[in-house]
Amino acid sequence: MKSNFHHVALIGKYQTIASGASGSSSRSALEAILQFLEDLGCEVVIEHDTAHNMGLTDYPVLNVAQIGARCDLGLVVGGDGTMLGIGRQLASYGVPLIGVNQGRLGFITDIPYDSFSDNLARMLRGEYEEDHRSLINARVIRDGHCVYRAMAMNDVVVNRGATSGMVELRVEVDGHFVANQRADGLIIATPTGSTAYALSSGGPLLHPSIPGWVMVPIAPHTLSNRPIVLANTSRIAIEIVAGRDASASFDMQSLASLMHGDRIEVERSEHHVRFLHPKGWSYFDTLREKLHWNEGVTPT
Template sequence: MNPTFRRVALFGKYQPSAFGGSTPTPPGALREIAQFLIRQGCEVVLDRQVQASTGLTEFEALDVQAIGEQCDLALVVGGDGTMLGIGRQLAPYGVPLIGINQGRLGFITDIPIDGYQAALAPMLAGAYEEDHRSLMHARVLRDGACVFDARAMNDVVVNRGATSGMVELRIEIDGHFVSNQRCDGLIIATPTGSTAYALSAGGPLMHPSIPGWVLVPIAPHTLSNRPLVLADPAEVAIELVSERDASANFDMQSLAALQQGDRITVRRSQHCVRFLHPKGWHYFDTLRVKLHWNGGA
């Protein structure tokens, strides 16, 4: 076989998440997948951190930057949280990603680990659907200086502290004042993130091809504060008016403690993530299966 992707980087979940989710990927499963890739004519490299945690020293290992510069494809074994982390890091390099689902939901890691070979073999030969997902670029500004900078694929969330009451937030869009909100927090979600925290807080599902994002208040004091869909070229600014041990997080992985007067700015990143899916993949099929909708006729 003459594979479309000559050099393939293999990632796995190498430590338990602080937020729960899938368990670490067994070394035996990674070894089996690596050997399958080799039989398909691919050269396999491991993420360096994965190699250190699994002891799979028979394969070459590279850090993420080198993988981005040298590899044609990244294969991620784990849940959506694992894919989010790898996707953010590889987005600047334009490396496409394929997800093998080891977790519970798998909205973006959509190939079941049982029977992955049947789905993966034709994809390595060039039979796949390509899906681009936008990223957000968020910053925390304090007294005019940037104290935190991160990309997010799912969402940026401003939350009240665990033992505090509501926070008061001032929201601006493209420099224009929109509202002051008293609530438990606010979610700014991409279409990819519309199936995550934003959905549980009452936000809409957004097709990934929509160039927009959604602002979803968490338990707002005023019930007329509803989810708001925005065009993604807009810049959203959130100012913490009252300090109640609030924090900002980015894809539920990167955390920043906030102080009164801090501003969180969110704009579209110049980078996007390239996902590859099996031929015939459809977003609505994913929703139907993962959300347990009636299959219909």
């Protein structure tokens, strides 16, 4: 069987220490998948940081920009954090991504490593479901100037300091004043991110096909301050009114320190991430498995 994808990039969970047990396990997984892809006739390259940190020096290596320009598929081996990081970087190139889960939860890396060969064999010959995920563009404005930019696939989170009390935030949507909120923080989440921090803070689940965001307060002072679903065409501005040591995080992978008067401006990115899932994949199957629905219940 030959693959419909010819030039495949392999991206791994290179944050693990290559000399340790977890690093050794991750390297072995990458090498097993690489050999499998080569046996199918794929031309395989390793993402630069993955190769460097895992010691995979005997294979062709490309950086992210080169992968975007030359590869027709990215295969991500790790957990959701690994996928979030590479998904943001490759979104502007339109390269589809498949996730093989070596993490714990796996909402967006949905192929178990133990069964990667059967799943990948079918997907690489064209038996897959394609799923597009929206992205957020965010920037921090200070004294009229942009001091920080970031992109997020999951969420933008404004948080109070670790040792301080609540923050007070002025929230606007499309230039209209919404409220001054006193809380531990505020989350703006995509449908993808609705199963992450937003969910643990009491937010709703959003199906990935919904063109919306969810705005979720974190431990609000006023209990009537509830999550709200907004159109993802909205522009949201969050201003720091009061509170010490506030910060903004973007997918929990980048961080900006904030001062009083700073504005975090959020809008929809023009790019999206392309995920490929096994044929027959269902978002509801993922929710049922990962959130342990139906436990103790006999399906009918």
